[in-house]
Amino acid sequence: MSEKLEAYxxxxxxxLSGRAEREEIxxxxxSHILEKAEQEYGGVDDASLDKVIAAYGPARRVAEKxxxxxxxxxPAYKRYLARYTALLFAFxxxxxxxxxxxxxxxxxxxxxxxxxxxxxxxxxxxPTAFLADLGLVFLVLYFITQSKKDIKLxxxxxxxxxxxxxxxxxxxxxxxxxxxxxAVTDFALYLFYKHHTIFFLNLDFTAPRLLLxxxxxxxxxxxxxxxxxVGTAGLFAKIFTSSRWVDAVSNTISLALxxxxxxxxxxxxxxxxxxxRLLPKIKFGLTFALLFIAVMVALDLIKNLVAxxxxxxxxx
Amino acid sequence: MxxxxxxxxxxxxxxxxxxxxxxxxxxxxxxxxxxRTIRDMGYEVEENTLYPLLRRLEKNxxxxxxxxxxxxxxxxxxxxxxxxxxxxxxLLGIWKKQDDILKRIMKER
Numbered sequence: 001m002s003e004k005l006e007a008y009x010x011x012x013x014x015x016l017s018g019r020a021e022r023e024e025i026x027x028x029x030x031s032h033i034l035e036k037a038e039q040e041y042g043g044v045d046d047a048s049l050d051k052v053i054a055a056y057g058p059a060r061r062v063a064e065k066x067x068x069x070x071x072x073x074x075p076a077y078k079r080y081l082a083r084y085t086a087l088l089f090a091f092x093x094x095x096x097x098x099x100x101x102x103x104x105x106x107x108x109x110x111x112x113x114x115x116x117x118x119x120x121x122x123x124x125x126x127p128t129a130f131l132a133d134l135g136l137v138f139l140v141l142y143f144i145t146q147s148k149k150d151i152k153l154x155x156x157x158x159x160x161x162x163x164x165x166x167x168x169x170x171x172x173x174x175x176x177x178x179x180x181x182x183a184v185t186d187f188a189l190y191l192f193y194k195h196h197t198i199f200f201l202n203l204d205f206t207a208p209r210l211l212l213x214x215x216x217x218x219x220x221x222x223x224x225x226x227x228x229x230v231g232t233a234g235l236f237a238k239i240f241t242s243s244r245w246v247d248a249v250s251n252t253i254s255l256a257l258x259x260x261x262x263x264x265x266x267x268x269x270x271x272x273x274x275x276x277r278l279l280p281k282i283k284f285g286l287t288f289a290l291l292f293i294a295v296m297v298a299l300d301l302i303k304n305l306v307a308x309x310x311x312x313x314x315x316x
Numbered sequence: 317m318x319x320x321x322x323x324x325x326x327x328x329x330x331x332x333x334x335x336x337x338x339x340x341x342x343x344x345x346x347x348x349x350x351x352r353t354i355r356d357m358g359y360e361v362e363e364n365t366l367y368p369l370l371r372r373l374e375k376n377x378x379x380x381x382x383x384x385x386x387x388x389x390x391x392x393x394x395x396x397x398x399x400x401x402x403x404x405x406x407l408l409g410i411w412k413k414q415d416d417i418l419k420r421i422m423k424e425r
Contacts, residue, residue, distance in 0.1 A: 021371075027383075028347065028367055028392050035348045035389060036363075057364045065368040 002049050005033060008059060015063030025066060029056070073138065074145040080153055081137055082309025088133040090302035096122050096129065097255055097294050101262035101287075111136060119260045126252070171239060178235035185228040188221075197221045201272065209272075216269035220261065227257045244304040251301035258294045262287065333361060333369060335411055338404035341379060341396040348391075370394055378403050 009026045016022045033052050034044055041048035056062065073081065092114075095106050099114040100122050106114035117125055144151050191198045191205070197217030201209040210217060234250035266283060274282065336359075340350055347367055354361045373379045378400035384391050396404065 025367070025371070027390070031346075031390055031392065032348050032363060032367070035391070036351075039348070039352075055363070057362070062364045065364055066371065 002044065002046060004046060004049050004053065005030065008033075008053050011059035012063050015060050016066060019066065029062070032056075071145065073141045077141045077145060077153065080141060080155075081134075083155070083306055084137040084140075085130075085134045086302055086305035086309050088137060089130050090298050090305065092129045092133055093126060093252070093255060093301065094294065094298045096126060097259040097262070097298075100259040101291075103263075119256055119263070122259065123256055174235055174238045178232065178239060181228065181232040181235055185225065185232045188225050188228055192221050192225060198224060211271060212269050213271050216264070216266070217271070220264055220269070223257055223261050223264075227254060227261075230254055230257065244307045248301060248304040248308065251297050251304060254297050255294060255301065258290055258297065262290050262294075329361075329365075333365065334373070335404070335407045336361075337366070337369060337373065338378065338396060338400055338407065341394060341400070344393045344395045346384075346391040346393050350394075373400065 009030060012029065013022055013026055016025060019025070033049065033056060037044045037048040037052045041051060092112070095112070095114050096117070098104075099106055100117055100119055103116050105116050106112065115125075144153070188198045194205070195208055195210070196214060197210055197212060198221040199211040199217055201211050212220060230250055230253045234246055237246045266286065267279070336354065337350065340353060345353070347363075347370065351361060351363055351366060370379065370381070374381055374394070377397060379394050379396055381392050381394045384393055
């Protein structure tokens with residue numbers, strides 16, 4: 001028997017693995033190919049088998065015709081994959097920020113486990129979280145598809161519907177925004193270079209009065225400058241491209257930096273005396289403001305991820 | 317052939333091939349013989365489509381099969397069942413109705 005024929009059948013067998021009637025299928029294909037080679041090409045040899053096998057088609061395509069054509073996720077549910085994953089991941093990202101800030105574990109067994117992480121660890125954790133979210137949504141859609149029931153899933157619109165997402169700003173606004181942000185970032189860098197902080201009690205930079213202690217001022221200033229730099233870089237990139245990936249990456253880094261900012265101890269951070277009773281209120285105010293910003297950035301991240309997901313689906 | 321027509325032909329063939337196979341099985345036949353018979357009538361059928369179709373028809377009880385190992389090469393022969401005959405007559409009825417509709421429309425124009 002020709003090795004070529006057996007190798008071809010072995011390839012088909014590989015793609016048919018798991019089917020009980022595999023041997024039967026292969027026997028029938030073998031019988032067909034040998035008969036055709038004999039009847040149409042005068043005999044069974046390598047040359048005739050090559051032609052017959054080529055006409056029969058690639059092994060994978062042949063095997064696929066025997067496989068059940070039912071989709072893993074029904075076409076009607078495909079659009080939910082991107083949207084639900086985006087929402088879940090945004091929620092996951094937000095909880096990650098909380099876990100980093102409050103130094104706590106969050107467990108919602110078996111869907112969510114948010115360990116107490118540092119900022120660097122959180123950044124490494126997020127891609128894994130994204131894959132887990134994608135897998136979870138996929139699994140739910142898979143079971144719904146296999147149930148063969150016409151389940152109407154909710155289509156969340158709370159501030160993330162693409163129709164409400166404004167198109168990217170025009171280039172001229174990006175340029176103006178970039179120039180303004182660059183000026184602010186440069187000024188902050190200049191202040192930091194001169195005084196190792198950007199937080200002052202007065203506006204007289206020749207004899208400045210520092211708001212924060214040198215150590216706290218340096219740390220917090222660096223984080224704020226990094227946030228300004230991310231915003232500036234994002235606006236710079238948007239001059240050349242309207243890709244929402246730029247915004248999504250910018251949002252993600254900003255969220256991480258806000259998380260880092262929230263983790264900074266502020267009890268002994270002030271260089272001026274703060275009345276004891278005022279300190280908890282200041283702490284609460286700062287935390288609330290930063291969390292509010294984090295929520296806004298997270299919502300923007302959701303919008304961008306939904307827009308990216310929808311665009312990808314539309315291309316399919 | 318125009319590739320666009322080719323795409324439509326592939327879609328149309330899906331239904332047509334089922335009727336064709338059930339019609340051919342007035343007598344027992346094996347796969348290669350079906351391919352040759354169809355080709356001799358001036359029509360091409362993809363071999364790798366025919367066998368999965370036969371398997372589906374068999375799974376649903378419209379045809380049966382048995383291996384004949386008496387000759388020099390084993391061959392799997394297919395035969396239509398009573399259920400298959402009933403299906404064939406139903407499908408041919410639909411096909412005839414569709415054909416009549418198209419003929420009437422074309423005549424009106």
